[in-house]
Amino acid sequence: MTGARAEAAYSRSLAAFRTPTLGLLHGRQAPFVIAALSMLFTAERPSVPVADAHAEVAEALDELRSAGHDDDDRRIPSGSGREVCRTWAKQGWLVQQIDDDVEVYRLSAHAVEALEITGRTGGGRTRVSNSRVRTLLDAVERLADEAEADPVKRIARLTAERDAIDAEILRVQAGGTVTVDDEELYEEAENILHLARELPADFTRVAESLKAMQRDVVAHLRRDERPTGEVLREYLQRAKDVMQSTPEGRAFAGALRLIGDPERIDALAEQLHDLLAHPFARHLDPTQRAEFDAIGRRVELGVEEVLAAQRRASHVITGQVKTHDPLRDRQIDDLLRDVISGLHHWAQAAPSNATVDPVRSLPLIDLGRLRQTVGDVRPPGAPAPLTDADDVEYLEADSRSWGGPRYAELETYVAGLGDEFDLADAFAHAPDDTRRPVDLVGLLEIAHRNGMNETDGLSTVETLRPDGTTRRFAFVSVTARAAEEDDDD
Incomplete structure (x- = not known):
């Protein structure tokens, strides 16, 4: 019986020491690994770019080798910073991943646990304190309370807690001192x-x-x-x-x-x-x-x-x-298995100095005879040119009256208003067929193109739709100028 227990305990111990955590702490170079990882990774720096990690580890190696620690019973690893970091990644102490298109190192859970054990051990003795024991007791009590299914016992516990809290409140309200032990x-x-x-x-x-x-x-x-x-x-x-x-x-x-x-x-x-x-x-x-x-x-x-x-x-x-x-995945897997099987059989029979001709191009698939048509492959002719707007025949007599601004009539009208005019007055005295809402927009566009000045006043105009309805608009007062003639001198 004792032998079986010892063997089981030994097997569990062997399995524990095969984990990366104890593998790190048990290794000859553990002091350097712990020191380097604690310098690389902090609470504010959970990940380190791969290039930076290689450079910083190389710098630490050079510093320790210059101080004479290189001959310290092979506790300082050989090789460059890149080689050392890649070894740590293979050991399961570092994890490589991509963060924002940058390759970085992160500590594995095993490395974090090893650092925590080292920090706790090096940080001083672990004391059986009142706080630690109370934490354990509170956790056990909380678990027992959560597991309790009897409502009577649960109510009794909650009532006792409430009475204790009420008693403490009354004591403090009565002027009791609150003492704390540092x-x-x-x-x-x-x-x-x-x-x-x-x-x-x-x-x-x-x-x-x-x-x-x-x-x-x-x-x-x-x-x-x-x-x-x-x-x-x-x-x-x-x-x-x-x-x-x-x-x-x-x-x-x-x-x-x-x-x-x-x-x-x-x-x-x-x-x-x-x-x-x-x-x-x-x-x-x-x-x-x-x-x-x-x-x-x-x-x-x-x-x-x-x-x-x-x-x-x-x-x-x-x-x-x-x-x-x-x-598709099954086809790829079958193809790879066939290739590996063929290579295995070829290697058994081929001489040691046999060469393999590389595949320089993939074979072409035989598509057979493609379907042919007798249609004309030439592009169709160009469409007929558009006719002028004056030649367009409208289906309804008043279709044109509901269109956009009548720029030609408006520009002729503005040309006869003199060098400078108030836009609201000009619109109010325009012919009825050019006092539509869209014509007000066209008049503002013409004024902006020719040059206009805005004042602090407010102008209102009444527009006239083709169906006889009206609508009032308000805008900042505008003084516009007529179009300037080109100076050819």
Whole structure:
């Protein structure tokens, strides 16, 4: 029995040390990896362009090698910054992705967890404080309350809580003193920092679970042999409910209801900032103060990271579904299998120095005989030229009267008004057939073309429609000039 327990425990330990998190911490170069990653990535800098990361890692390597750490039992990796970063990406500590058409590195959930463990271990001893124990007890009590289905017991608990709150209110109203112990407040602050350090790894783990689900959906879609309509319905629904497709996503969706409100995050940041002004905050060292003040921003960036991963997954899945063609995919897969099989058989029988002629052009498909027609391929003749407007015959006698402005009549009329005239007076004394609403527009256009001045007054005119109805218009008073004759001298 003992041997079986020891073997099971050893198997679990081996599996744990095969994870990228413990692989990072257990490696010989772990101090440099942790130091470099902590310098590259901060709460304000969750992603780093690939070129910048290569340059900064190369600079750190050169600095440590110049200081003589290169011979420190091979704890400083060899190679360039680019090679080191690509090795970390293969180990699962960095994730490459495209953000706004720029290739960037992000910390994986394993790397974030390793940094959190290192920071917690290097940040001082973990104390069994009143705050930490109360957090545990409150969590257990809250779980027991949520699991309680007996309404009588639930009402009794709520009544007891209300009585305790009412008693405290009465005590303070009666002039009771409110005493706070700076040491207890400092323990509370330490507990908050301890809880906040675990958030980045949790957020990153949710984002990576969404990416893994996206890859699984796309791979499964390519292997699917069901009708396209059925595939579309299933996967479009899965893309819509992508946040509910993983346990991490469902847990985050529940937490998002608490922290997803921008006003709540703003209130959190303001509370944290105000807490640093209290006397107990003097016990915090500068690193703890900066970390405490950045909790709100860390939560906000974590939420943005998960939501961005959700949008990316939905976009990729939806795009794959829209372009999915099971028949074409099966044909491509069959062709690739035939090529690989043929290459395998050829390699078994061919000599070691055999050469393969490359395919320089694809074969042409035999279309057979195309259908032919005897129609005239020459373009049709040009249409007949348009006739002049004077030659147009109107179907109704008054059709022309409902047309646009009569520019020719208006220009003749304006030419006889002298060098300068008031546009409203000119329109009022115009012939009836040129006092339509559209003719007022045409007269304003002619005045603007010839030059006009606007005054502070207001002019009103009465227009006359062809059917005898009238309509009044008001506009800024305008003094217009007649058209100037061209000077050929």
